[in-house]
């Protein structure tokens with residue numbers, strides 16, 4: 256495969272002035288992976304700071320209800336409450352390795368922002384987080400957390416005031432501050448080498464799951480599900496299973512409030528290939544090539560693009576990509592709260608929702624793993640406003 | 646060989662901002678002033694290399710833009726005998742989605758000679774090539790900047806056959822040029838490799854800026870400032886173009 260590409264997808268679709276920085280990053284990442292001292296430091300942090308390995312939990316009530324053996328991969332139990340910390344600790348060590356003093360990041364739900372602010376605090380580095388103004392409103396607790404952690408949060412007022420604008424503004428900041436600044440990108444998207452870097456740090460999810468499910472069931476799972484925004488928790492879960500063709504992989508996107516362009520974020524399920532934010536990948540754009548507005552109840556999935564490796568897995572037919580509606584998601588959220596005592600992130604609830612939907616159509620007693628990418632404390636305002644808990 | 650641009654101010658005209666009628670007015674005005682070498686901006690909803698002024702304008706213009714209507718306008722101007730030399734400046738996705746080969750083939754018939762795609766660097770040029778079964782007669786214009794290594798610069802220059810677009814600083818459009826010394830150094834390196842025109846863009850805000858740049862560069866591209874004036878009124882933008890043409894061509 257051509258370097259930087261997954262089949263025809265990927266590449267480096269950025270202004271020329273950014274190319275030297277991407278080359279610098281690629282070289283540093285290659286050296287970083289071979290540096291034993293820093294790898295040992297990362298391993299230690301993942302164990303003692305994050306709390307890895309995260310458990311897989313046999314969800315007894317959901318399993319009984321659905322007629323399958325359902326396990327939840329508990330990324331919600333990580334320090335800071337989601338899978339995002341796996342990537343931010345890895346990349347913050349890479350930033351330090353490169354001698355960068357200033358960390359910038361985009362965030363949607365605020366989970367990546369919190370995880371970045373946390374890692375920056377730990378390493379004593381300056382941190383600036385760009386967040387769409389709408390997300391600042393709907394994920395308020397995470398904004399306060401980032402500030403407490405010492406980060407500067409910049410509300411982005413352009414366009415749809417969500418994740419895509421936050422990504423654009425972070426790239427622009429980087430473009431103006433290349434020598435001092437490290438862009439700590441939060442999902443498996445963007446220009447090469449970011450999709451590789453983020454997958455590298457997130458694949459620990461799938462690696463652990465493989466071991467854990469073997470220990471629990473003596474075999475690999477029949478089915479693995481994960482939600483897909485930019486695609487980091489999903490690729491982290493899927494990559495270690497890619498060559499196990501008996502394991503069915505399903506990525507679940509946000510179906511939002513309808514199937515009209517602008518009402519959803521089903522990039523892989525409903526979009527077509529295009530060029531956006533650094534890579535050639537599936538994309539939601541208008542017939543004239545303008546980037547579409549999107550909608551999802553979950554800020555972390557509210558994004559019109561997707562990481563290029565998922566586009567490749569889709570076209571290969573190795574993974575399936577589907578979507579569920581906001582309403583399905585709220586029901587799944589409620590189900591997990593009431594049946595397991597677990598309050599999932601709205602993002603992760605997408606994966607649960609799809610499982611609930613297809614469970615009756617599957618052969619009985621399937622071994623299933625759902626990646627529970629994060630916890631839902633940040634979403635209380637949204638679910639209460641939607642009428643849950645009443 | 647340096648005869649393409651010939652020490653000219655190159656206006657960046659954002660198509661369809663605030664509407665196509667204004668674009669037509671501006672183009673006629675440019676032509677009357679002898680400003681016939683034009684960067685023709687195609688609006689994009691999410692322009693990653695542009696500062697707030699162009700971004701806001703592009704976002705508005707992108708809502709109603711389509712390649713066919715703009716083509717008809719350019720064809721109309723051509724039929725009236727107005728000759729321009731355009732470089733189309735477009736982000737990759739609108740061009741890609743429109744069907745690049747057909748779009749560029751038609752546009753080449755109405756004066757588009759160059760193609761500048763700010764989110765496709767030289768390293769991804771194969772992607773552009775892959776869009777064509779038969780390449781329309783349009784030249785790629787690559788962006789260069791002070792942070793390229795000598796080797797990278799030399800490769801890009803050798804692959805360029807029209808002119809080069811030198812970005813005056815690292816960042817997005819709409820700030821100000823900080824050091825002309827670095828720009829002179831880059832241009833000097835380019836000319837040592839090949840006799841090819843170099844136009845400088847980003848941060849040129851006034852006739853004084855443009856005159857300063859044209860002392861050592863072949864063209865000076867002015868964009869953000871035209872839109873800033875346009876926001877005050879079409880006549881204000883026309884006044885600016887007049888000033889620029891009087892003093893710098």
Ligand SMILES: Cc1ncc(COP(=O)(O)O)c(C=O)c1O
Nearest residue numbers: 366442484485486487488555629
């Ligand atoms: C808990 C959680 N899951 C999933 C996502 C979506 O991102 P990705 O697709 O990169 O995993 C987010 C993003 O904010 C998140 O907070």
